[in-house]
Amino acid sequence: MHSLVLFSVLLVALFARVKNSFPPPCDSEIYCRGPILHQVQTAKLFDDDKYFVDMKLRESPDVVLSAFRNFSNESPNHTVPPAKLKEFLSAYFDDPGTEFESWTPPDWHEKPKFLQGIADEELRKWAGKIHFLWKSLGRKISAGVRDRPELYSQIYTPHPVVVPGGRFRELYYWDSYWVINGLLLSEMTDTARGMIQNFLYLVNRYGFVPNGGRVYYERRSQPPFLTLMVDSYYQATKDREFLRAALPALEKEYQFWMHNRSVSVKLNGSEHLMNRYHVQVDLPRPESYTDDLELAEGLTDVRKQQLWMDLKAGAESGWDFTSRWYTSGYDHANSGLGETSTSQVVPTDLNALLCLNERTLASFHRILGDGDAGALYDQYAARRLQAIESVLWDAERGAWFDFNLMTRSKRFEFYPSNLAPVWAQCYSRPEMAENAVKYLKGSGALQFPNGVPTSLRETGQQWDYPNAWPPLQHMLIHGLSKLPSQDAKQLAFDLAQRWIKTNWLAYLKYEAMFEKYDVNGDGKPGGGGEYEVQLGFGWTNGVVLQLLDQYGETLASGSRGVSSGLLLPLVISVALMLQ
Numbered sequence: 001m002h003s004l005v006l007f008s009v010l011l012v013a014l015f016a017r018v019k020n021s022f023p024p025p026c027d028s029e030i031y032c033r034g035p036i037l038h039q040v041q042t043a044k045l046f047d048d049d050k051y052f053v054d055m056k057l058r059e060s061p062d063v064v065l066s067a068f069r070n071f072s073n074e075s076p077n078h079t080v081p082p083a084k085l086k087e088f089l090s091a092y093f094d095d096p097g098t099e100f101e102s103w104t105p106p107d108w109h110e111k112p113k114f115l116q117g118i119a120d121e122e123l124r125k126w127a128g129k130i131h132f133l134w135k136s137l138g139r140k141i142s143a144g145v146r147d148r149p150e151l152y153s154q155i156y157t158p159h160p161v162v163v164p165g166g167r168f169r170e171l172y173y174w175d176s177y178w179v180i181n182g183l184l185l186s187e188m189t190d191t192a193r194g195m196i197q198n199f200l201y202l203v204n205r206y207g208f209v210p211n212g213g214r215v216y217y218e219r220r221s222q223p224p225f226l227t228l229m230v231d232s233y234y235q236a237t238k239d240r241e242f243l244r245a246a247l248p249a250l251e252k253e254y255q256f257w258m259h260n261r262s263v264s265v266k267l268n269g270s271e272h273l274m275n276r277y278h279v280q281v282d283l284p285r286p287e288s289y290t291d292d293l294e295l296a297e298g299l300t301d302v303r304k305q306q307l308w309m310d311l312k313a314g315a316e317s318g319w320d321f322t323s324r325w326y327t328s329g330y331d332h333a334n335s336g337l338g339e340t341s342t343s344q345v346v347p348t349d350l351n352a353l354l355c356l357n358e359r360t361l362a363s364f365h366r367i368l369g370d371g372d373a374g375a376l377y378d379q380y381a382a383r384r385l386q387a388i389e390s391v392l393w394d395a396e397r398g399a400w401f402d403f404n405l406m407t408r409s410k411r412f413e414f415y416p417s418n419l420a421p422v423w424a425q426c427y428s429r430p431e432m433a434e435n436a437v438k439y440l441k442g443s444g445a446l447q448f449p450n451g452v453p454t455s456l457r458e459t460g461q462q463w464d465y466p467n468a469w470p471p472l473q474h475m476l477i478h479g480l481s482k483l484p485s486q487d488a489k490q491l492a493f494d495l496a497q498r499w500i501k502t503n504w505l506a507y508l509k510y511e512a513m514f515e516k517y518d519v520n521g522d523g524k525p526g527g528g529g530e531y532e533v534q535l536g537f538g539w540t541n542g543v544v545l546q547l548l549d550q551y552g553e554t555l556a557s558g559s560r561g562v563s564s565g566l567l568l569p570l571v572i573s574v575a576l577m578l579q
Contacts, residue, residue: 026218030061031153032286035078036068040089041289043082048531050167050287053216054096055089057151064092096169099154103140105162107190114185114545118552123500126507126557127548130541131186133513137162137536138191139169155213157201159194164515165536170213171198173222174318175539178471180229182542184236185549196233196246199226203249208256211315216286220279220316223350224257226250227357230364244368250361257354265346265391265403272387275350276405278343279312291530295338313342317350318471321529322463323455324415327406337461346403348392349417349475355384355426385426393427398435414443414456416472423479430484437480437488448519450502452476452495462529467516469526470543473499477547493554496547500555503544513540 026032031053040052057064071088072078080088112131118124140160145152154170161171162179176195183192202209209226211217230246233239257275265272282305284292292311296304314320326339362377392400394410399418401410419436421427445452451468458465473495480492505523506514512535516526525533548555 026215028061028153028215029065030057031214032216033283034065035072036065037286037289039072039080040085041286042293043085044290045082045085045089048167049289049291050531051096052089053153053214053286054169055093055153056096056098058092058094061150067092099142099145099152100169101140101142103138103160104135105138105160105188105191107188108135109187112185112187114549114552118548118555120552120555120557122557123504123548123552123555126504127545129507130513130544133536133541134162134183134186134188134191137165137538137541139163153214153216155202155210155215155218157198157213159198160191161195161198161213162191162538163536164534164538166515166534167531168212168534168536171195172212172538173199173209174225174471177225177229177232178474178539178542178546180542181232182538182545184232185545189233189237192233192236193242196226196229199229200246200249203253208253208260214287219281220312221256221261222316222318223353224253224357225353226253227360231360234364234367240367243364247361247364247368250364254354254357254361263346263405265387265405267391267408270390272391273383274346274387274391274403275354276343276346277313277316277350279309279316281312282306282308284308285312285315288530299338307338307340310340310342310344314340317342317347319454319463321461322415323457323459323461324402324411324413324417324463335459341406344405345411346391346405347417348388348400348402349420351384351388351392352400352420352424352426355381355388355421356424358384359426381426385428388421388426389428392421393432395435398432398439400436414445416445416452416454416476419476419479422483423475425479425482433483433488434485437483437485437491440476440491446495449498450517450519450522450524451499453519460528462516462526464528466518466520467526467528468499468502468519469516470499470540474543474546481550493551496551497555500544500547500551501558503540504557510535513537513544515540 030036037053041049046052068088071080071084075081075084115124115127118127138160141154141156145154145156149156157171162183163169164172164175176199180192180195199209203226206218208221209224211220211222227250230243230250234243261275261278262273263276265274292308296307299307310325314325319325321337321340323335325342325345326335327341328335328339358377358381362374362381365374365377388400391403392410394401397412400421401412401418404411419440422433422436427433440446444456451473453465454467454469454472455464463469477492477495480488480495483489502517502523503513506512506517506525509523514525515534515537518524518526527533
């Protein structure tokens, strides 16, 4: 153990000496900053700020900027009236969507084998319809983006993608992990491989994977799931040469997180290198420009800049937005989005994910015959495990909690992420996972009929109560299902049945899959946040297909014996509350 502590200290010193190698900022004076962006967004010509920054230029940026200067010079105070702005946009921009070509995944076929394992006839038919949705979510970037990238906010990638859906009309990072797992179940191996190759391409270009496929995302990432995507593909194909080709980019991404998203935590006489979300861009988000401007009204310039950086860090976390990132943790009546301080939180789930990445990279090296490199990543994982248990584990409560760098204390609110080390299997003693199950049962988060809420605080933010999100449900269920106790396995099945019921009832009502759901309403989509609930929806589809594959022999739609589909989840809820 002494050698491990020494190793940790040396690693902290090494990374402290490495200058942050942040990628260059988006240099577009149209899509990322500048007078056109400011005037168009503040005029509120569109219901969604994202619409403008997804539009295509008809002329080169220099021509468009020059034309706008002429427009603004004709106006008092250089402020172009809304009618003139609309005229300008009509002359120099096309609507979003022209960056894509029509494309249907060629490896899609009607009856993948996993459908045969779903016993309930109604659920089997539904799974077939979800499988069909991959065709509607497929996108291929046009050759024009490759040949004239300056005309687009779209980042070119060489292979087609499956997008989330709705306003999210381009590739997104962590969404794609569940999409790819769904595609692999659907036997769409070529499409899944192409998506992973796109992410590897982006790492080689930027040093990391941007939040999404737009230039205004070029300075922030999302939870780093690429290593796990490659693992999913390798487990499905056993393609060692693909693994060998991918590994350098995976290590490059890992180094990005360790060099640019790490923080040293000194606690109880020890020093631990951990990770956080941290985006050093002090401007409003282009796709949410007016939201960020209005939120920062009345603040000093320094506080505005810090708030905008922390909002971007919140977007990088994938949880945009939640009381989880508030300075106070929603401890008083004045708590709100303006208190977002994401960079001051050491997140449990991010560190659990990186622990799993380290172990997976160690495994990759051993598969490819490099035992020394495998041993090095084993050391990284051991260091991470010690840090997680020293800084985030709470033995009294029996779970892991985010660490606040400002107060130097844990945050004890409930979030599903408090059990992320169970999903990642990043804990040293079996009783820790057993205690985490007890914590979950006593948390109050299991009392809802339609899933586990993202928090127990109702703040109006979409990553808070009453919303439940597919990736968090799957991580929770998958983690519980891997524990040896029958109690944990039964709880995993019960939660899977609730989630399938929620998605199934919503599909019956709306013939759509949504990005999130309300834990209190049978089939009710979620809400809150900066935009209307979106449908499509990539990760929702992937999670449902994985749960139907895992539990297909026993899950029920409710059509057999209980037509409403309500009795089984109600019995489960009562039983759990009585435990």
